[in-house]
Amino acid sequence: MKTKQKPLSTQSEWTFELIQSYEHEISKIAKDFGLSTFPNQIEIISAEQMMDAYSSVGMPVGYHHWSYGKQFLQTFQSYKRGRMGLAYEIVINSNPCISYLMEENSITMQALVIAHACYGHNSFFKNNYLFQTWTSPSAIIDYLVFAKNYVARCEELHGVQAVEQIIDSCHALQNFGVDRYKRPQPISAQQEEDRQREREEQRQQQINLLWKTIPLSEQTKSKAKPVRFPGEPEENILYFVEKNAPLLEPWQREIIRIVRKIAQYFYPQRQTQVMNEGWATFWHYTIINELYDRGLVTDSFMMEFIESHSAVIRQPDFDDPYYSGINPYALGFAIYRDLRRICEEPTEEDKMWFPEYADSDWLATLDFAMKNFKDESFILQFLSPRVMRDFKFFAIKDHESDPFYVVDSIHNESGYHQIRKILSEQYNLSINEPNIQVINVNLHGNRELTLRHIQTDERPLAKDTELTLKHLYRLWGFPVRLESKSKTTITRILQVPPETTSIEAYDIPFSG
Amino acid sequence: MQNSYVIDRRLNGKNKSAVNRRRFMQRYNKRIKQSVADAIDRRSITDIERGENISIPAQDIAEPFFHHGEGGNRSFVNAGNKEFTEGDRIQKPPAGQGKGTGSGDATDQGEGEDDFSFHISTNEFLEYLFEDLELPNLVRKELGNLEEVSYRKAGHASSGIPSRLNIIRSMKNAHARKIAMTSSLRKKLKRLKAELLQLQSPSHNDQDHTKIEHLRIEIDKVKNRIKNTPFLDEIDLRFNRFDVVPTPTSAAVMFCIMDVSGSMTQETKDIAKRFYLLLYLFLKRNYEKIEIVFIRHHTSAKEVNEEEFFYSRETGGTIVSSALLLASDIIKTRYSPTAWNIYMAQASDGDNWSNDSPLCVDVLKTSLLPLVQYFAYIEITEGDHQDLWDHYLKVQSEYSNLFSMEHIHSVSDLYPVFRQLFHKKGGG
Numbered sequence: 001m002k003t004k005q006k007p008l009s010t011q012s013e014w015t016f017e018l019i020q021s022y023e024h025e026i027s028k029i030a031k032d033f034g035l036s037t038f039p040n041q042i043e044i045i046s047a048e049q050m051m052d053a054y055s056s057v058g059m060p061v062g063y064h065h066w067s068y069g070k071q072f073l074q075t076f077q078s079y080k081r082g083r084m085g086l087a088y089e090i091v092i093n094s095n096p097c098i099s100y101l102m103e104e105n106s107i108t109m110q111a112l113v114i115a116h117a118c119y120g121h122n123s124f125f126k127n128n129y130l131f132q133t134w135t136s137p138s139a140i141i142d143y144l145v146f147a148k149n150y151v152a153r154c155e156e157l158h159g160v161q162a163v164e165q166i167i168d169s170c171h172a173l174q175n176f177g178v179d180r181y182k183r184p185q186p187i188s189a190q191q192e193e194d195r196q197r198e199r200e201e202q203r204q205q206q207i208n209l210l211w212k213t214i215p216l217s218e219q220t221k222s223k224a225k226p227v228r229f230p231g232e233p234e235e236n237i238l239y240f241v242e243k244n245a246p247l248l249e250p251w252q253r254e255i256i257r258i259v260r261k262i263a264q265y266f267y268p269q270r271q272t273q274v275m276n277e278g279w280a281t282f283w284h285y286t287i288i289n290e291l292y293d294r295g296l297v298t299d300s301f302m303m304e305f306i307e308s309h310s311a312v313i314r315q316p317d318f319d320d321p322y323y324s325g326i327n328p329y330a331l332g333f334a335i336y337r338d339l340r341r342i343c344e345e346p347t348e349e350d351k352m353w354f355p356e357y358a359d360s361d362w363l364a365t366l367d368f369a370m371k372n373f374k375d376e377s378f379i380l381q382f383l384s385p386r387v388m389r390d391f392k393f394f395a396i397k398d399h400e401s402d403p404f405y406v407v408d409s410i411h412n413e414s415g416y417h418q419i420r421k422i423l424s425e426q427y428n429l430s431i432n433e434p435n436i437q438v439i440n441v442n443l444h445g446n447r448e449l450t451l452r453h454i455q456t457d458e459r460p461l462a463k464d465t466e467l468t469l470k471h472l473y474r475l476w477g478f479p480v481r482l483e484s485k486s487k488t489t490i491t492r493i494l495q496v497p498p499e500t501t502s503i504e505a506y507d508i509p510f511s512g
Numbered sequence: 513m514q515n516s517y518v519i520d521r522r523l524n525g526k527n528k529s530a531v532n533r534r535r536f537m538q539r540y541n542k543r544i545k546q547s548v549a550d551a552i553d554r555r556s557i558t559d560i561e562r563g564e565n566i567s568i569p570a571q572d573i574a575e576p577f578f579h580h581g582e583g584g585n586r587s588f589v590n591a592g593n594k595e596f597t598e599g600d601r602i603q604k605p606p607a608g609q610g611k612g613t614g615s616g617d618a619t620d621q622g623e624g625e626d627d628f629s630f631h632i633s634t635n636e637f638l639e640y641l642f643e644d645l646e647l648p649n650l651v652r653k654e655l656g657n658l659e660e661v662s663y664r665k666a667g668h669a670s671s672g673i674p675s676r677l678n679i680i681r682s683m684k685n686a687h688a689r690k691i692a693m694t695s696s697l698r699k700k701l702k703r704l705k706a707e708l709l710q711l712q713s714p715s716h717n718d719q720d721h722t723k724i725e726h727l728r729i730e731i732d733k734v735k736n737r738i739k740n741t742p743f744l745d746e747i748d749l750r751f752n753r754f755d756v757v758p759t760p761t762s763a764a765v766m767f768c769i770m771d772v773s774g775s776m777t778q779e780t781k782d783i784a785k786r787f788y789l790l791l792y793l794f795l796k797r798n799y800e801k802i803e804i805v806f807i808r809h810h811t812s813a814k815e816v817n818e819e820e821f822f823y824s825r826e827t828g829g830t831i832v833s834s835a836l837l838l839a840s841d842i843i844k845t846r847y848s849p850t851a852w853n854i855y856m857a858q859a860s861d862g863d864n865w866s867n868d869s870p871l872c873v874d875v876l877k878t879s880l881l882p883l884v885q886y887f888a889y890i891e892i893t894e895g896d897h898q899d900l901w902d903h904y905l906k907v908q909s910e911y912s913n914l915f916s917m918e919h920i921h922s923v924s925d926l927y928p929v930f931r932q933l934f935h936k937k938g939g940g
Binding site for chain 2: 016019023027037040041042043045046048049051053055056064066067068070071072073074076080100103160164168171172173175316317318319323393394395397398400403404405406407408409410415419423426432434436455457458460461463465467468
């Protein structure tokens with residue numbers, strides 16, 4: 001143990017010098033713990049600016065769209081009513097890693113945020129395999145600038161409303177605009193622009209080929225078997241539309257691409273909520289405690305810190321009016337913390353459940369856990385009986401035909417495995433989001449596009465599915481059909497436009 | 513090794529969301545306009561200048577996406593078990609009451625029942641109001657400008673627009689600068705001249721010839737340099753500066769006169785309300801203190817409060833002159849024309865007892881028009897004009913600069929009644 005040092009500050013106000021010296025000490029501690037991070041770009045902003053950042057889903061630059069305005073009004077309204085405190089921080093997965101600190105924060109909060117965002121989230125962004133595979137932190141800002149300018153140029157050329165309609169429709173489908181298996185290559189803004197021009201030409205050729213209407217000779221026709229298109233079902237609906245929709249203008253295809261690129265960029269964040277927040281929380285907790293052990297912060301600093309920290313990891317019970325599901329900060333933090341305990345002071349139970357981790361080097365084990373998993377596999381691998389007991393987890397079965405909920409399993413010997421499995425599935429996006437894929441296009445008839453929804457556990461689609469389908473119809477330009485299939489039977493067919501209506505008479509209602 | 517940078521961004525613009533917010537407002541323009549119109553009907557005339565809370569049903573602005581709905585078979589984990597044990601059965605709450613054990617599903621959003629509400633500012637509220645009234649842009653700008661101001665001389669500034677150049681001060685500065693800049697040169701010139709004079713004096717011999725020549729060249733050089741000092745430089749310029757100060761204003765009284773006989777419906781009253789509102793907004797810009805007198809009439813006239821004015825109903829015939837006479841009396845007793853600027857706005861459906869119309873004209877000409885700044889009359893009717901209209905037409909031709917009348921079909925016809933008023937004041 002080092003000798004105690006002088007506290008960095010005794011007041012709660014922050015100054016730039018203070019932030020820098022805290023940052024410096026925190027970076028030393030992070031280094032001692034072996035955290036590997038991108039360089040940090042820490043930006044001090046006002047509350048208003050935080051609301052701006054908030055309402056553009058954390059993108060530092062974004063194209064204009066009414067839905068971000070809606071988001072802003074919502075944020076502003078609840079902030080004004082004092083119903084919601086603003087997030088203390090926003091952090092962007094970029095290189096350098098940009099973090100926003102609010103000027104209203106006390107120095108304690110600033111230090112917490114620096115430890116949480118600039119070292120916790122930052123190291124997660126840099127090292128987790130999903131982020132490494134799917135995002136290009138050094139290119140994202142350039143790409144967002146390109147996207148913003150491109151959309152603005154389209155608005156000038158084609159009118160705000162035309163562009164807005166395309167973006168509306170893309171947003172409706174953006175969760176279905178991600179590749180889950182293919183890896184895109186990172187490129188710079190200049191390359192992006194060059195390629196955009198190339199793409200425009202190529203796309204048109206490809207589409208002309210697909211939709212050529214010159215009749216085939218009788219001979220070739222009789223030889224050709226009716227082919228399915230696409231050859232394999234396509235889960236990336238936006239990608240499919242971008243490449244194959246018959247009537248879209250090149251600029252409309254580019255906008256589809258922009259929306260799905262951005263959706264793709266955020267996809268890893270949606271898959272690692274518990275892990276990512278848990279990791280950042282674990283590190284702000286560990287780092288700030290280390291600051292205290294080194295004598296760099298005062299007791300009153302720690303009091304304020306502990307108060308904020310316990311608010312972050314508060315987990316209300318299911319019957320509490322404030323209950324809104326499981327708090328990802330709390331769950332993630334608990335798992336990492338318990339994993340450290342398992343490494344350092346394993347019990348008999350831990351040795352049985354986690355033979356490979358008990359008594360291992362905790363830093364190496366946590367590093368491994370952070371790097372190689374996403375929420376579902378992370379929970380399946382590391383959720384310990386101890387954490388399940390602490391949270392008093394219980395699993396509920398809700399079957400449509402049963403007027404009762406059934407308690408499936410609870411936090412006891414016979415229930416641990418089952419609870420862990422159910423909780424893991426709860427974070428599995430491919431179970432959580434409906435499984436919908438493009439399975440066919442009627443190439444030689446009315447060009448109808450068919451989607452197949454494969455139902456898991458007989459769960460139906462929500463009420464607004466038809467509205468979403470209308471958006472797809474707007475992009476595709478020809479009839480769209482969605483079949484829901486449970487096991488082997490088709491349970492529901494939705495068509496836009498409905499079969500009885502002629503296409504001309506069927507217009508998508510625009511706006512409210 | 514510096515691996516982190518701290519940047520102060522607080523001075524960067526904070527209105528990054530302004531465009532998106534505007535887009536949102538445009539998209540839901542119709543709804544916002546409706547909310548504003550409702551607010552106008554609800555509010556008092558004098559309470560028009562503040563923002564408004566706008567509310568839009570959440571489902572109208574929801575963004576649809578593919579997600580699971582209710583139903584099917586699901587399992588989920590909750591926290592905080594107390595007495596449950598494996599196999600317990602819990603009665604589901606009846607449909608429509610929401611789930612007691614809310615699940616932490618990410619797909620629960622989007623179908624809330626709550627309204628989406630937000631606040632629009634005073635300026636935005638007025639802008640929607642003006643759009644409703646179809647005011648021309650110039651007038652909108654004038655009325656929307658919440659602070660009425662004038663300019664007052666406030667010293668001088670070193671920058672400004674050319675038309676405000678202060679010539680005397682600028683020239684004074686130029687002069688001073690020239691003196692300061694050339695002082696060493698002039699001293700030098702003086703010395704050189706003295707030297708030359710000495711050399712040229714008869715006591716000297718011819719040997720100094722080259723020296724004299726040299727001195728002359730030197731003197732010319734210095735003279736040139738003095739001459740080349742800029743006549744007027746940018747740093748000399750001084751401009752008159754003006755401060756923006758609120759205009760000194762005086763008092764006005766506004767008479768709202770309305771026919772409340774049975775033939776006036778709530779709809780016509782709502783139009784009439786906007787008519788008074790417009791006049792009120794105009795007066796608000798021009799006068800510090802405004803009082804409003806509400807006079808309603810059928811066969812007899814009565815001074816009432818705003819509530820009663822707009823919302824109580826009467827039946828019976830109509831004698832317009834009763835209201836005009838009452839107004840005249842009130843002016844005599846309470847609003848001396850020397851202290852008050854008097855404006856009158858009369859709304860009616862054109863009904864009048866036929867023998868009464870000549871009397872109205874008489875009252876107007878003798879005891880009202882000489883005292884008022886402006887008299888505006890609107891007739892809200894679907895039917896033919898009756899003889900009050902014809903009589904008023906005569907008045908209008910005689911007093912065209914302070915009497916204005918219009919037949920109103922919709923709110924967009926309201927502005928022309930005040931056109932002259934606004935042009936007179938707005939233009940000057």
